[in-house]
Amino acid sequence: MIQFEDFSFRYKSSEAFALQGISMTIENGAFVGIIGNSGAGKSTLTYTLSGIIPHHFDGDFYGSVKVNGLDTVEVKPEKLAQFVGEVFQDIDSQMVSSIVEDEILFGMENFGVPHDEIGRRLDSVLDMLGIRDLKDRQISSLSGGQKQKVAIAAILAMDPEIIVLDEPTGELDPASSIMIFDILRRLNREFGKTVIVVEQKIMLLCEYVDRLLVMDAGKIVFDGRSEEIVQQVPLFKNLGINVPRVVELGQQLTAAGLYHGAIPLDLDQAEKMVKEVLADAGV
Amino acid sequence: MNLLQYQPGESFLHKLNPVTKLLAVFLYCVACIISDSIFVELGLIFLMLIICFFAGLGKRALSLTKNLLILGGMMFILQLLFVRTGTPLLKIGSLCIFTTGGVFSALLLSCRIIATMLPMMLLFAITQMTDLCGAMVKRLHIPYRYAFIVTTAFRFVPLFTSEFHDIEDAQKARGVEYDTKNIFKKIGLVVPLVVPLLMSSLKKVDAGAMSAEVRGFNLRTVRSGYRDYPFAAGDGVCIALTVVLIIISALL
Ligand SMILES: Nc1ncnc2c1ncn2[C@@H]1O[C@H](COP(=O)(O)OP(=O)(O)OP(=O)(O)O)[C@@H](O)[C@H]1O
Ligand SMILES: [Mg+2]
Numbered sequence: 211m212i213q214f215e216d217f218s219f220r221y222k223s224s225e226a227f228a229l230q231g232i233s234m235t236i237e238n239g240a241f242v243g244i245i246g247n248s249g250a251g252k253s254t255l256t257y258t259l260s261g262i263i264p265h266h267f268d269g270d271f272y273g274s275v276k277v278n279g280l281d282t283v284e285v286k287p288e289k290l291a292q293f294v295g296e297v298f299q300d301i302d303s304q305m306v307s308s309i310v311e312d313e314i315l316f317g318m319e320n321f322g323v324p325h326d327e328i329g330r331r332l333d334s335v336l337d338m339l340g341i342r343d344l345k346d347r348q349i350s351s352l353s354g355g356q357k358q359k360v361a362i363a364a365i366l367a368m369d370p371e372i373i374v375l376d377e378p379t380g381e382l383d384p385a386s387s388i389m390i391f392d393i394l395r396r397l398n399r400e401f402g403k404t405v406i407v408v409e410q411k412i413m414l415l416c417e418y419v420d421r422l423l424v425m426d427a428g429k430i431v432f433d434g435r436s437e438e439i440v441q442q443v444p445l446f447k448n449l450g451i452n453v454p455r456v457v458e459l460g461q462q463l464t465a466a467g468l469y470h471g472a473i474p475l476d477l478d479q480a481e482k483m484v485k486e487v488l489a490d491a492g493v
Numbered sequence: 494m495n496l497l498q499y500q501p502g503e504s505f506l507h508k509l510n511p512v513t514k515l516l517a518v519f520l521y522c523v524a525c526i527i528s529d530s531i532f533v534e535l536g537l538i539f540l541m542l543i544i545c546f547f548a549g550l551g552k553r554a555l556s557l558t559k560n561l562l563i564l565g566g567m568m569f570i571l572q573l574l575f576v577r578t579g580t581p582l583l584k585i586g587s588l589c590i591f592t593t594g595g596v597f598s599a600l601l602l603s604c605r606i607i608a609t610m611l612p613m614m615l616l617f618a619i620t621q622m623t624d625l626c627g628a629m630v631k632r633l634h635i636p637y638r639y640a641f642i643v644t645t646a647f648r649f650v651p652l653f654t655s656e657f658h659d660i661e662d663a664q665k666a667r668g669v670e671y672d673t674k675n676i677f678k679k680i681g682l683v684v685p686l687v688v689p690l691l692m693s694s695l696k697k698v699d700a701g702a703m704s705a706e707v708r709g710f711n712l713r714t715v716r717s718g719y720r721d722y723p724f725a726a727g728d729g730v731c732i733a734l735t736v737v738l739i740i741i742s743a744l745l
Binding site: 288350 | 621622623641644645647648651652696697700701703704705706707708709710711712713714716717718719
């Protein structure tokens with residue numbers, strides 16, 4: 211469980227607070243999505259979970275952040291690393307090895323995972339992300355999307371209870387993005403992992419996450435189930451975040467009096483809606 | 494092509510334990526340094542080339558030798574002008590340009606440089622940096638921290654150069670002339686690029702350290718390495734042969 215209590219943070223070198231007045235709880239086994247404009251504080255929020263704030267970035271830290279009951283100010287990052295695995299936004303600079311296999315081994319070796327268990331997990335993440343053929347490649351020779359998969363594999367291999375990902379699909383094509391979210395859903399549902407993912411693609415978030423956080427200027431301005439965004443369209447418009455087009459379509463059809471059901475959130479629901487409207491119109 | 498780049502392969506040289514490779518290269522260099530005979534030095538260069546051909550690294554070894562010849566040539570000229578033993582060979586007026594002793598010691602020195610550098614550079618062609626460091630941690634119990642610093646430094650060299658070329662291209666696109674022959678002008682153009690480059694590299698190193706930290710870097714012990722790097726019979730043979738080589742070059 212993760213608990214924020216009236217938490218605020220200001221980077222040492224800056225005037226404004228990067229995060230302000232955050233109070234919330236994330237239960238074990240939650241699947242949380244975070245969206246917001248550039249500079250809203252999404253990455254900063256993820257840093258607090260792995261203890262990078264306050265241990266790596268200096269600044270003013272107010273309130274408290276507790277992960278599994280441990281105050282992140284009091285315990286070292288390597289202690290937190292036993293529960294929290296974080297895939298960072300900047301793919302290149304988080305790499306610590308020159309070869310794909312070494313990158314995936316790194317965390318497991320550090321934690322002293324037993325020898326045969328390492329081999330098993332290595333195979334499992336290589337297959338899970340479909341990167342077995344990259345195993346012996348130099349990381350510098352990979353494409354952005356391939357590197358992103360390696361970075362995710364390296365964290366999943368550590369088998370953390372809480373998986374934090376900062377824009378994990380930024381370099382990926384739509385098919386691979388869906389693959390990543392399918393993996394996250396499986397880890398969440400089958401293995402009870404807590405998943406916290408920063409993502410710009412609203413459609414993916416609506417489809418996969420249970421809880422959506424919208425951030426703006428260091429604050430959480432919306433916190434609720436993704437279905438609730440239907441009522442929040444003005445807020446999203448204000449922030450310049452696109453709502454899924456199917457939501458817009460549903461609202462327009464409702465406003466025009468052609469549709470009376472629930473506003474659709476994904477393509478399947480949208481298809482049903484359109485069929486209904488067409489049937490009503492006698493087409 | 495980068496001369497220090499790893500070249501994948503399955504040869505008997507590739508398969509040696511990384512620690513053995515390092516020790517063998519060291520012993521080979523000792524053999525080159527203790528010998529005072531130009532013929533032994535030439536023999537050692539030739540032997541190295543033959544070994545490389547059998548390991549499928551012939552092309553690489555030849556191109557390395559070609560590059561080393563330039564270095565050897567430069568050392569030859571320097572040595573020629575500074576060593577003054579023996580009888581004068583070339584005189585302009587009363588000024589002696591070089592002597593017999595100079596020619597001999599210059600030849601010996603440049604051959605020795607080529608003979609020692611060749612195996613050192615080939616070490617990188619047949620060994621991944623991570624394997625070298627991994628084996629030193631596992632077998633020689635070097636602290637992992639140092640091994641990690643070395644591998645990281647090596648990892649950053651290509652990143653650094655590619656970033657440098659990016660900046661250079663950007664400057665060229667803005668009309669800055671880099672193709673100048675004038676070395677001072679070139680230095681004047683490059684120096685302003687180094688500072689932003691260093692800043693961005695430092696940032697990258699810092700982010701890498703952060704990533705290593707949250708992945709349990711500080712918990713690492715010697716025993717936690719996944720790969721074992723065991724020694725095999727071939728490793729013993731290899732070391733024995735290089736020791737024999739030292740004895741031969743000391744006797745000749
Ligand atoms: N290391 C740092 N030092 C000082 N200020 C920082 C640092 N990192 C981020 N900031 C500032 O903190 C604020 C929040 O940044 P953050 O990176 O968390 O935003 P973000 O929501 O992740 O944005 P993006 O979508 O661009 O990744 C920004 O105003 C940013 O300028
Ligand atoms: Mg960010």
